[in-house]
Amino acid sequence: MRSGVILAGGYSTRFGDEDKATADLAGEPMIRRVADRLEGVVDDLVVNCRAEQRARLEAALAGVEIPVQYAEDPEPDQGPMAGIMTGLREADGEYAAVVACDMPFVDASFLDYLFERAAGHDAAVPQVEDEWFQTTQAVYRTEPMAQACAKALADDEHKIVVPLFRLDYVVVDAAEIREHATEDTFRNVNTREKLETARSAFGDE
Ligand SMILES: Nc1nc2c(ncn2[C@@H]2O[C@H](COP(=O)(O)OP(=O)(O)OP(=O)(O)O)[C@@H](O)[C@H]2O)c(=O)[nH]1
Numbered sequence: 001m002r003s004g005v006i007l008a009g010g011y012s013t014r015f016g017d018e019d020k021a022t023a024d025l026a027g028e029p030m031i032r033r034v035a036d037r038l039e040g041v042v043d044d045l046v047v048n049c050r051a052e053q054r055a056r057l058e059a060a061l062a063g064v065e066i067p068v069q070y071a072e073d074p075e076p077d078q079g080p081m082a083g084i085m086t087g088l089r090e091a092d093g094e095y096a097a098v099v100a101c102d103m104p105f106v107d108a109s110f111l112d113y114l115f116e117r118a119a120g121h122d123a124a125v126p127q128v129e130d131e132w133f134q135t136t137q138a139v140y141r142t143e144p145m146a147q148a149c150a151k152a153l154a155d156d157e158h159k160i161v162v163p164l165f166r167l168d169y170v171v172v173d174a175a176e177i178r179e180h181a182t183e184d185t186f187r188n189v190n191t192r193e194k195l196e197t198a199r200s201a202f203g204d205e
């Protein structure tokens, strides 16, 4: 069984007043576009968020055809790695694809490939040339990653690479990314300007 974890617990400060997770992207909330892409490759979803976001996120995800659970941050604003831990703790799959809520172009077949690459290891993390690891579009083995995150946070370490480096992780390199992913898979929508550009890609004039 495979799970999907969507990270939505951030404050979207670059986006402005609105929560980017539920911002309208060509007729669908952004997080719904992420969920729709995940639906084909995972058996269930966990949405990590803050308590006050939950009702809006539930409305945005109504009708998703696989089970959706919500994992609320016990303490908000602890960073994406804390969100990954909270989400993974609720996930039922042995492995889980973690995707940020602002990656509406995520390529489902690439996630499928990440699951294949992670098999027998603790994580498969993409790395584009000269860039940092794409830890918010990666596959993790649920239990060891959640435990490694908890340990890091107990040491007041919030950097995502701290738990990762303690695990048996596979780097999915630029050549593999080119072969298995569409160019836009990591594109993220942090600002209103990026939302405008993304709209046209979804066929909204
Ligand atoms: N649970 C949790 N998730 C977070 C936190 N910060 C960011 N995230 C999530 O991690 C992913 C990547 O983070 P960012 O792109 O920086 O999102 P953000 O922090 O909401 O936006 P900015 O305020 O503009 O940085 C997004 O899916 C966020 O929802 C946090 O403190 N807690």
Ligand SMILES: [Mg+2]
Pocket (backbone or CB within 6 Å): 010
């Ligand atoms: Mg942020």
